[in-house]
Amino acid sequence: MKKIAVLTSGGDAPGMNACIRAVVRTGIYHGLEVYGIMYGYDGMIKGEINLMESHAVSNIVQRGGTILKSARSVDFRTKEGRQKAYEQLKKHGIEGLVAIGGDGTFTGAKVFYEEFGIPTIGCPGTIDNDIYGTDFTIGFDTAINTALEAIDKIRDTAAAHDRIFFIEVMGRDSGYIAVECGLGGGAELVMVPETQTTLNEVVQKLTSSKSKTSSVIVVAEGDEEGNAAEIMEKVKNTINDDSKDFKVTTLGHIQRGGNPTGKDRMLASRCGMAAVEGLLNGQANCMAGIIHDEVVYTSFEDCITKNKPLNRDTLKLIEILSI
Numbered sequence: 100m101k102k103i104a105v106l107t108s109g110g111d112a113p114g115m116n117a118c119i120r121a122v123v124r125t126g127i128y129h130g131l132e133v134y135g136i137m138y139g140y141d142g143m144i145k146g147e148i149n150l151m152e153s154h155a156v157s158n159i160v161q162r163g164g165t166i167l168k169s170a171r172s173v174d175f176r177t178k179e180g181r182q183k184a185y186e187q188l189k190k191h192g193i194e195g196l197v198a199i200g201g202d203g204t205f206t207g208a209k210v211f212y213e214e215f216g217i218p219t220i221g222c223p224g225t226i227d228n229d230i231y232g233t234d235f236t237i238g239f240d241t242a243i244n245t246a247l248e249a250i251d252k253i254r255d256t257a258a259a260h261d262r263i264f265f266i267e268v269m270g271r272d273s274g275y276i277a278v279e280c281g282l283g284g285g286a287e288l289v290m291v292p293e294t295q296t297t298l299n300e301v302v303q304k305l306t307s308s309k310s311k312t313s314s315v316i317v318v319a320e321g322d323e324e325g326n327a328a329e330i331m332e333k334v335k336n337t338i339n340d341d342s343k344d345f346k347v348t349t350l351g352h353i354q355r356g357g358n359p360t361g362k363d364r365m366l367a368s369r370c371g372m373a374a375v376e377g378l379l380n381g382q383a384n385c386m387a388g389i390i391h392d393e394v395v396y397t398s399f400e401d402c403i404t405k406n407k408p409l410n411r412d413t414l415k416l417i418e419i420l421s422i
């Protein structure tokens with residue numbers, strides 16, 4: 100293998116740049132030519148593929164976003180789109196691929212590998228932390244710290260005005276961010292897609308304590324009861340007490356940006372290096388993750404289909420600590 104390429108795809112995550120840097124420099128260290136593909140699979144189809152020298156990744160280890168840009172490609176979901184992408188890789192002589200992203204990215208990579216046989220290794224880049232085969236995903240630690248900073252500030256104003264705040268965090272299909280922020284932010288309750296929390300339970304929680312004058316409820320955007328605004332409205336109507344003041348804050352994309360934490364830089368660099376060395380050692384169709392501080396390669400099939408369950412002890416802990 101002489102030429103490999105790297106791309107970032109799906110929602111960006113802080114630490115993706117550190118991962119790109121590790122892929123480029125590990126590749127160069129091993130005598131490879133490393134190409135950067137712009138805009139994920141879309142750029143692959145369009146041939147936006149450029150050789151990256153070592154200096155191309157200077158001064159990016161600390162930056163959020165992704166210098167290679169990202170996209171959720173519709174065309175790559177079609178056979179014609181993937182055929183065009185393959186032809187572009189062939190044209191550039193690329194024999195291996197590193198795809199940094201989440202489960203959508205790996206689903207695309209798996210189909211592409213099965214159709215065209217270009218060895219591909221993934222790096223887990225998503226703030227959601229919902230990928231099987233790695234303890235943490237790149238960007239998760241930064242996202243929860245960003246959200247916690249916001250929650251701490253909201254608690255100040257909630258306490259000053261004796262208010263009840265519903266704070267919505269990201270996590271379309273997964274409650275990892277909500278759980279971690281709920282615990283760290285001292286939330287009264289956390290609502291996540293993985294567990295059923297009824298509106299009655301929310302009302303009960305908010306009305307049971309005589310001493311609490313303000314409360315924070317953290318809601319994952321994918322919760323089955325709706326988004327934070329919808330849940331707040333229903334709870335407010337049920338409690339029906341004009342002396343209680345309800346507010347909603349949606350943290351949104353603030354959670355996706357910012358300088359990666361030390362943990363995310365470390366994870367991203369290790370996964371990037373492991374992906375390149377995996378390719379050189381004949382690995383393919385799998386993701387390089389870290390489990391118990393060791394590099395582990397997990398098949399794309401398992402990453403996509405297996406569930407990484409929330410830690411039930413943490414959910415219990417939130418319940419205990421919020422009495």
Ligand code: F6P
Nearest residue numbers: 110201225226227269270271355
């Ligand atoms: O998968 C990462 C994520 O940030 C989710 O938590 C969120 O639901 C989604 O991406 C938002 O995607 P977009 O930026 O495309 O709206």
